[in-house]
Amino acid sequence: MRVLRIFIRNFRDSLRSVFRNFSLSIASITCITITLILVSLSIVISANLYHFTKNLEEELTIIVYLDEDVDSAKEQQIEAAIKDMDSYEFLEFKSKEEWKAEMQATSSELSATLEYLDTNPLLDSITVKVLDIKDLAKSAEYIRGLDGVKSAKYGEDTVDKIIFIFDVMEKATVVIVLALILVTAFLISNTIKLTIFSRRNEIEIMRLVGTRNIVIRQPFIIEGFILGVIGSIIPIIITVYGYIIFYDHFDGYLFSHMVELIKPTDLIWIVSLIIMIIGGIVGMFGSSRAVRKYLKI
Amino acid sequence: MKFIEIKNCSKIYKNGVTAIANLDLEIKKGEFVFIIGTTASGKSTLIKMLYREEKPTKGEVMVGGINVGKLRNGKVYKLRRKIGVVFQDFKLLPKLSVYENVAFGLETIGMKASEIKPKVLNALERVGLKSKVRAFPRELSGGEQQRVCIARAIVNEPKLLICDEPTGNLDPDTSKEIMKVIDSINKDLGTTVVMATHDKDIVNRMKKRVVTIDSGIKISDVEKGGYKVHESA
Ligand SMILES: Nc1ncnc2c1ncn2[C@@H]1O[C@H](COP(=O)(O)OP(=O)(O)OP(=O)(O)O)[C@@H](O)[C@H]1O
Numbered sequence A: 001m002r003v004l005r006i007f008i009r010n011f012r013d014s015l016r017s018v019f020r021n022f023s024l025s026i027a028s029i030t031c032i033t034i035t036l037i038l039v040s041l042s043i044v045i046s047a048n049l050y051h052f053t054k055n056l057e058e059e060l061t062i063i064v065y066l067d068e069d070v071d072s073a074k075e076q077q078i079e080a081a082i083k084d085m086d087s088y089e090f091l092e093f094k095s096k097e098e099w100k101a102e103m104q105a106t107s108s109e110l111s112a113t114l115e116y117l118d119t120n121p122l123l124d125s126i127t128v129k130v131l132d133i134k135d136l137a138k139s140a141e142y143i144r145g146l147d148g149v150k151s152a153k154y155g156e157d158t159v160d161k162i163i164f165i166f167d168v169m170e171k172a173t174v175v176i177v178l179a180l181i182l183v184t185a186f187l188i189s190n191t192i193k194l195t196i197f198s199r200r201n202e203i204e205i206m207r208l209v210g211t212r213n214i215v216i217r218q219p220f221i222i223e224g225f226i227l228g229v230i231g232s233i234i235p236i237i238i239t240v241y242g243y244i245i246f247y248d249h250f251d252g253y254l255f256s257h258m259v260e261l262i263k264p265t266d267l268i269w270i271v272s273l274i275i276m277i278i279g280g281i282v283g284m285f286g287s288s289r290a291v292r293k294y295l296k297i
Numbered sequence B: 001m002k003f004i005e006i007k008n009c010s011k012i013y014k015n016g017v018t019a020i021a022n023l024d025l026e027i028k029k030g031e032f033v034f035i036i037g038t039t040a041s042g043k044s045t046l047i048k049m050l051y052r053e054e055k056p057t058k059g060e061v062m063v064g065g066i067n068v069g070k071l072r073n074g075k076v077y078k079l080r081r082k083i084g085v086v087f088q089d090f091k092l093l094p095k096l097s098v099y100e101n102v103a104f105g106l107e108t109i110g111m112k113a114s115e116i117k118p119k120v121l122n123a124l125e126r127v128g129l130k131s132k133v134r135a136f137p138r139e140l141s142g143g144e145q146q147r148v149c150i151a152r153a154i155v156n157e158p159k160l161l162i163c164d165e166p167t168g169n170l171d172p173d174t175s176k177e178i179m180k181v182i183d184s185i186n187k188d189l190g191t192t193v194v195m196a197t198h199d200k201d202i203v204n205r206m207k208k209r210v211v212t213i214d215s216g217i218k219i220s221d222v223e224k225g226g227y228k229v230h231e232s233a
């Protein structure tokens, strides 16, 4: 009860302080707003990229063709070596007979042609799936080096390019967002510093009458939190409406159905929650920095 | 019964100034003690060590069973709740009314509003300011402001009231009234009072125990003393 009373009182004071120093608060809030819009944007983009790569991964496999003279024991060896890879997820062996049967089933002409030949011109194959598409190149290389493997192929060029672009984008957003978060935390810390100075008499009296240190610090931390949460309001609105409008405009697909977008309901609420939490945490982080530095008790 | 016990205590500030040197002092519960001395003699330093605004560099300071020098930062509040402090400059919060100024401390320690009210009114009555509960500090005279400070200091019924030149900013008549209030707190509530002052008239008139310090050294400690005694000594 007592703790709650103190908390309510401090919360009220913090809220008052936000509005009393409104011009100052506005600066912090604006900065948080801009940061969080960018954070939200980068989350939405990376989530969609991730979604896209996941889809892509489902389809991307390495096709391994074995040498003509590979017998079943050798084939088992190759399979074992593939399963040994860190990136191994799944493989499927298909013998040349199975290939033949499959091909014959698809067309009668092909069926006749294959029947006419006395040897099967096709090759045994293994289809390999890896855990992460980033491992495709490395894994294909490794498989190519195995004894009895004729070739190992995947959509080399396209995949390498896509992976490279994703990588650069991911790293760039992380760097930008981190930099913005730091700037924001610094600005909030500055706001709180001024609040601390403007309330130093109060702080002195509190210390004098035996207020606990946590209680003295609390309102400043709460104020940082409030600034952060207020700063997340506009980004949340932009995220929610912006993404819905964007999604509807493109009918859920980009680049003529190559990229499928995540459904708004699967994304916007969780992103809103995340940026509100980030706002609050960055606010508290900034204010606790100020409290540590300027509130000597 | 000893309430304050200072043993072989020295305070050397970071800049090398020795403000208190090897001082011994015992104060019993319910006593009224003046600390006098010329400027820079160490009065404020001594008083600050009682409520742990400063830590002794050497020796021991015990207040109400608490070893002040050993008290960790996070526990200082426990000591402060047993002590009321009044200063020369009033340190009232200008945006709060008289009532709110006195209630402020109790609120920050989480007391219920219904508990706070009688305590605040009681304290204000004791200092004779019950009629001004809604006034703001700027609407009060110096003497009245100091009464508010005294009310704030005693509102949580401390065992010890510490005053650092409480009459320093007041004219002689007002000072007399403030002293009456402090004296009554000492007499009626049994609160121990330690008061640093320059004011010869007050010390001479009150006939209380007087501890004189000079350059941080205790040079006399007299029951029912006065300023003159020490000047001739
Ligand atoms: N925070 C401090 N840092 C360094 N030196 C200090 C500090 N506070 C006080 N002093 C020094 O300690 C000595 C004692 O100061 P103190 O304030 O205790 O004297 P005082 O007796 O209260 O003086 P006054 O009657 O003028 O108030 C002085 O020389 C002063 O300069």
Ligand SMILES: [Mg+2]
Pocket: B043, B044, B045, B164
């Ligand atoms: Mg002094």
